[in-house]
């Protein structure tokens with residue numbers, strides 16, 4: 001029986017301005033939104049029309065068990081617009097009872113009344129992009145919000161969670177931002193824990209080309225923690241969060257029991273998902289497809305592909321299995337790791353090829369087991385925590401080299 005995706009990602013590309021480290025597909029709107037009394041600017045309304053068309057273009061719409069509204073800054077939309085979006089899925093796809101419906105929110109882009117409006121619209125999990133509690137660090141990163149904004153947002157979210165209005169919420173931080181030393185980072189962690197968010201995501205800063213940070217790095221004007229300092233930060237993150245009852249279920253994600261992100265697990269577990277909106281990537285049948293990142297091109301694509309000829313990524317095809325290297329890479333991010341024997345069996349290789357390929361890979365991995373980066377338990381291989389989780393790159397590089405040889 002054909003399995004249809006049960007998860008949908010929706011991309012809302014609007015932000016007030018572009019942060020200095022960000023290379024996402026975003027449209028900076030300045031204060032245009034506020035000046036229109038929250039009803040949404042013309043740009044936003046126009047985008048939502050195209051987004052709706054794209055969402056409706058899927059032929060076999062099956063009930064969804066997770067929806068994730070990300071961005072950009074989805075909280076730039078008003079509760080009515082979020083309500084319309086969720087209703088579109090409710091009426092055309094149906095939403096499972098108990099589905100996880102997440103929305104990313106940015107401090108200073110919503111108030112408590114908006115939050116209740118989003119909840120009324122059907123959102124039951126929020127992800128708050130705090131990044132740091134230090135005003136100077138936030139400023140240097142080009143963020144628009146302050147520590148006070150985060151504190152208010154955390155307080156509203158905590159209260160909504162405690163009275164049962166939402167199922168969960170996540171606080172997101174960025175590790176190794178410029179000027180964030182060891183003491184400062186510990187302060188950020190302690191402050192975050194004072195709100196007891198059920199889920200915490202810790203992303204490592206990466207310097208992407210085309211960003212303000214990249215220009216500053218090239219000019220030698222950005223002071224970033226070196227490898228040893230970064231490792232020390234990761235170690236303390238791991239130890240503080242674990243002592244506080246959080247489990248690291250994925251390289252960048254920690255949760256209290258029962259609060260893992262169901263939607264994100266779909267990405268890491270290799271299950272299919274729909275994706276809608278400018279610059280977003282879907283993988284309904286295993287093969288990835290990214291929509292145009294530029295507004296004009298995205299609208300043209302929606303018009304051409306959804307109204308005239310459906311793009312293959314929107315057609316229902318037989319499931320195309322992910323390549324083995326991608327399955328290993330994604331599976332290794334998770335605490336439970338992978339069963340390499342099972343994955344190789346699924347390759348439909350003949351016996352000889354399976355045995356030889358497995359032997360070469362296991363030989364490669366022996367040295368990581370010896371160094372304590374990789375753990376073997378029964379048929380499963382997983383990264384040790386924190387050593388392997390922090391230094392997973394050499395393991396993945398050796399696996400990709402192996403894959404090039406055997407594929």
Ligand code: SF4
Nearest residue numbers: 015018019022071072
């Ligand atoms: S708010 Fe998020 S998506 Fe928007 S520019 Fe900043 S980092 Fe990028």
